[in-house]
Amino acid sequence: MHPANPPSPVQRAAAWLISRMNADGSLRGATSINEYYKTVFALAVVGRNLEADRMLNYIVARFLKRDGDLDGAGCAWFDQFRIYCHPWITMAALLRARFDISEPVLRFLETFFDKKTGGFYGAIEQQKQQGEQEMMTTGLVAIAMLWSGRVEIAKRNAAWMKNLWDAQPNIESNLYFVWHHRKGLVTSFPAAAAKGYVVNTKE
Secondary structure (H helix, E strand, O other): OOOOOOOOHHHHHHHHHHHOEOOOOOEOOOOOHHHOHHHHHHHHHOOOHHHHHHHHHHHHHHOEOOOOOEOOOOOOOOOOOOOOHHHHHHHHHHHOOOHHHHHHHHHHHHOOEOOOOOOEOOOHHHHHHOOEEEHHHHHHHHHHHHHOOOHHHHHHHHHHHHHHHHOOOOOOOEEEOEEEOOOEEOOOOOHHHHHHOEEEOOO
16 A cells, blocks of 8 residues: 655655765765755755754865855766856755854855946856856856845846846857856857757757
8 A cells, every 4th residue: 555645756866865875964875065066956845954064064065165165076067067066056955954063154155246237257267357157157156145145145146137138149049158257159169069058949
């Protein structure tokens, strides 16, 4: 016989994740921040509060630096999408009222904010050069900023999104998702790098 209220797929997935956790909140087999930043958010949003808190404590002890940055050692793409992990952890911390975690990370994220365009530089090199900002990172950081009450930054993010959308030359064919601080929408790039700049909307 089936139980009257079987666990949902979400709860079964959460239970599986928790079965992989050690007592200190770490995950068996995990090697970098790559295995944690979305996992802790998932645990928080499904209400597995004790386990989310344990994992947040582990993230603080193992990955969080004093300036609000994260240790990305072992994560192959960390430098390319430099601040992508941070808002996920921030939102998990906000859900658990862990402002001791969210505030330093948010302050670190603010250093990547481009006041002129309203976007966020996704990589340190782009930040230094005042270069490119891409949609995925800017959009995710915008949510974290809104959740944390940084409404003015979130509004500027929204304006960035609108400018990027309005500048699309032909949305029926392509979505260009990178904006340059000085040049605007990036539509010219090497063919080999296309996946980092455009989505073919017909595909």
